[in-house]
Amino acid sequence: MIIVDGPAELGGEITIQGAKNSTLPLLAAAVICKGQTVLHNCPRLSDVETAVRILEHLGCRCRREGSDLIVDNAMTCCEIPNDLMRGMRSSIVFLGALVSRCGEANLYFPGGCELGPRPIDLHISSLKKLGVEIEETGGCLHCRAPHGIVGNYVSLSFPSVGATENLMLAAVCSHGTTIIANAAREPEISDLAAYLNRCGGRIYGAGESCIIIDGVKELFGSEHRIMPDRIVTVTYMAAAAVTGGNITLKDVDNTHILPMLSPFEESGCEVRQLGGALNIMAPRHLGAVRHIRTMPYPGFPTDAQPIVMSMAAVGSGTSIFVENIFENRYKHAEELERLGARIKVEGKVAIVEGVEQLFGAPVTSYDLRGGAALVVAALAAQGRTEISGTRYIHRGYEDIAGNLSSLGARIREFAGSGEPEAEES
Known part of the structure; x- marks a missing residue:
């Protein structure tokens, strides 16, 4: 449980952690690479711990040295049991990596936050075009590539980040050339490509809508510094915004923040980019954020929508949100209303x-970013806000209570009762 006594005006500086959504596919990539992988700036998150358990x-063999995570590849099997797969949604990214390394894989459907249907059909249909045979029995996926991974042209019906990553991981050691059309363009895709290329891969165009992969025979592990987490960056920016604060965030890639700047500027915040840092100075009273429409990158990210909604809840005027990525991403709205927010949800519009x-008031987190939104609003x-369901927050935030406390918030976290019944996490 996290307890916040508000309000508080934030000030000071903190360093942004490595990106969760980059770390997980990088750990899957370690399966393909022979020898040792060293990931610098690796965040301590429950999702990362789940990925490490999968690798083990x-x-x-995995070990930590400070902020570095070291993986020695000594694989002995190509199966992932149900309990590990259900630990996180991103576990499906191991599918492409395992088939690439072993020529086969057996794993179950993944878990994850309950954000509505997120079918993996696109992953499966795309990998089939690379020569992977996939059968599903009792929730288990039996995959094999009897003739190896064969390069091909794959056009995605939607620029799915996970499907793009799975294709990259499967095709990097394939026979021939793979072209991914309508590929996801998120910075995390570019981070994965940079690591694979450092290990000997030949991937071109990552970060654009068309990615070309010339298959190589094998990859060898390397060192890589994980990109900073852009959603965590925006979370702390929002925390400063709702408190009229003035904070500096270090180790930020400002180019990754550009699609999310408009609500801060519209609400009256002054944002200054300082090389590898960012300073945000908020007004005493926020304005509305007006209109937010979530879209694939370089559009406004769905992960930032709940967090910016907390800003809108205390901004003067009307703000409109349109959620185009997930069907069930407004669970946090009802919890914000418990704090006094005025939100009306109709379908994908809020x-x-x-x-x-x-x-x-007492509130409950039901998913990762919704939980972060409740912390920001608190x-x-x-008065006092008690936030339960904090295990979801731990999936993506490294010591959020400690960081906010260092900025002047009256916040503390402790283990205890009040956690919601376990869903898929």
Whole structure:
């Protein structure tokens, strides 16, 4: 449980952690690479711990040295049991890596936050075009490539990040050339490609809508510094915004933040980019964020939508949100209403009428970013807010309570009762 006594005005500086959504596919890539992989700036998250358990089950040896995670590839099997697969949604990215390394794989359907249907059909149909035979029995995927991975042209019906990553991991050691059309363009895709190329891969065009992969015979592990987490960056920016704060965030890639700057500028915040750092100075009273429409990169990311909604809840005026990625990404709205927010949800549209003051109350986190949104809102609320379901927050935030406390928030976290019944996490 996280307890916040608000309001508080934040000030100071913190360093941004490595990106969760980059770390997980990089750990899957370690399956393909012979020898040792060293990932610098690796965040301590429950999702990363799950990925490490998967690697150790496969036979790899993993150890931490400070912020570095070291993986020695000594694989002994190509199966991932149900309990490990259900630990996180991103576990499906091991599919392409395992088939690439072993020529076969047996794993179960993944878990994840309950954000509505997120079928892996696109992953399966795309890998089939590379010569992978996939059968499903009792929730288990039996995969094999009897003739090896064969390069091909694959056009994605939607620029799925996970499907793009799976194709990259499968095709990097394939026979021939693979072209991915309508590929995801997120910075995390570029980070994965940079690591694979450092290990001997030949991947061109990552970060654009067309990626070309010339298959190589084998890859060898290398060192890589994980990119900073852009969603965590925006979370702390929002925390400063709702408290009228002035904070500096270090180790930020400002180019990754550009698609998310407009709501901060519209609400009256002053954002200054300082090389590898970012400073945000918020006004005493926020304005509305007006109109947010989530889209694939370089559009506004769905992961930032709940967090910016907390800003809109205390902004003067009306803000409109349109969620185009996930069907069930407004669970946090009802919890924000418990704090006094005025939000009306109709289908994929949420209309937020800003209020002058939120008030502390018991609330529950039901997913990762919704939990972060509740923490942000609690910083602006008068009185005490108790947030349960914090295991979701731990999936993507490294010591969020400690970081906010260092900026002046009255916040603490402790283990105890009050956690919601376990869903797939």
